[in-house]
Amino acid sequence: MILVTGASGHLAAAILSHLSESGVPALGATRHPIDTPWLRVMDFDDSGTISFAGVETLVLVSAGTAEDDVVINRHENAITAAERDGVRHIVYTSLADAGDHLGFALAHRWTERRLRNGTVQWTILRNGLYAELIGQLLAPRDGVIVAPFGDGGVAAVARHDLAEAAAIIAQTPEEHQSRTYNLVGTKAITAQDVADELGAEYRPGTLTDLRKALDSAALLPFQPPMLISIHSAATHGFLASTRSDITDILGREPLDPLAAAAAAVQG
Numbered sequence: 465m466i467l468v469t470g471a472s473g474h475l476a477a478a479i480l481s482h483l484s485e486s487g488v489p490a491l492g493a494t495r496h497p498i499d500t501p502w503l504r505v506m507d508f509d510d511s512g513t514i515s516f517a518g519v520e521t522l523v524l525v526s527a528g529t530a531e532d533d534v535v536i537n538r539h540e541n542a543i544t545a546a547e548r549d550g551v552r553h554i555v556y557t558s559l560a561d562a563g564d565h566l567g568f569a570l571a572h573r574w575t576e577r578r579l580r581n582g583t584v585q586w587t588i589l590r591n592g593l594y595a596e597l598i599g600q601l602l603a604p605r606d607g608v609i610v611a612p613f614g615d616g617g618v619a620a621v622a623r624h625d626l627a628e629a630a631a632i633i634a635q636t637p638e639e640h641q642s643r644t645y646n647l648v649g650t651k652a653i654t655a656q657d658v659a660d661e662l663g664a665e666y667r668p669g670t671l672t673d674l675r676k677a678l679d680s681a682a683l684l685p686f687q688p689p690m691l692i693s694i695h696s697a698a699t700h701g702f703l704a705s706t707r708s709d710i711t712d713i714l715g716r717e718p719l720d721p722l723a724a725a726a727a728a729v730q731g
């Protein structure tokens with residue numbers, strides 16, 4: 465049996481949909497109690513709630529964004545339970561090769577190391593930034609996008625493609641044992657591209673101005689540095705590499721990231 469964690473999240477829900485469309489039985493796990501036979505209620509913050517009994521393949525969707533110690537503790541609890549419960553293979557949704565400069569990279573790299581040093585077979589999916597996220601970060605106000613994205617490209621990828629890739633791999637995990645796949649988009653999109661797609665104007669901003677705006681927004685303390693790190697890495701060309709395994713895994717070209725970014729803005 466396959467179990468996908470984080471079932472109420474966008475990525476996990478899409479993975480479960482792909483599995484269902486392929487006729488593959490799968491369970492989900494979520495913190496939110498819903499009376500459905502295919503959902504188990506678990507919270508990785510509370511190791512006592514975690515049970516992977518009967519699960520052969522665990523799709524471990526990274527458990528939210530928070531301070532590193534919080535996310536690492538969640539993943540440690542989940543992997544320890546998988547080892548205890550006899551899970552055969554863990555497919556982990558990590559962060560793209562090029563993501564090392566991002567503020568949330570450390571927890572992903574820690575989890576990868578934990579899996580490599582653990583006792584369960586593993587496959588690591590190094591997911592690129594979602595095209596939908598880039599769209600949300602570049603949403604125009606009154607027809608104008610002001611953001612410190614410079615003219616750096618981002619090899620963004622539609623979340624749908626990442627979900628399909630995870631669903632494909634979860635069905636034959638032994639074929640992907642000890643493999644780390646870089647799943648970024650095959651074209652790098654810029655803020656100007658997004659503006660053109662939306663018929664908006666792009667005015668490059670500064671990191672200082674973004675920091676000021678974030679400081680006065682109602683955000684959690686860890687969020688401003690994470691958001692700044694995305695903008696800085698994009699501006700300075702660290703997210704542009706399109707070296708990707710996504711086409712091989714999907715057996716087709718990925719979806720147009722600009723269309724996915726625009727759809728996320730237009731709702």
Ligand SMILES: NC(=O)c1ccc[n+]([C@@H]2O[C@H](COP(=O)([O-])OP(=O)(O)OC[C@H]3O[C@@H](n4cnc5c(N)ncnc54)[C@H](OP(=O)(O)O)[C@@H]3O)[C@@H](O)[C@H]2O)c1
Pocket residue numbers: 469470471472473474475476493494495496506507508509525526527528529538557591592593594597
């Ligand atoms: N590549 C990117 O651009 C990008 C962007 C944002 C986030 N991410 C990462 O990718 C993951 C999936 O993305 P998404 O779009 O599906 O995010 P999302 O819709 O915001 O969902 C958040 C996910 O985190 C899980 N989660 C949070 N706290 C948890 C806990 N204590 N125990 C277990 N699970 C917990 C949620 O599970 P339940 O609510 O079902 O329990 C849910 O699956 C995120 O969690 C984040 O780590 C990647």
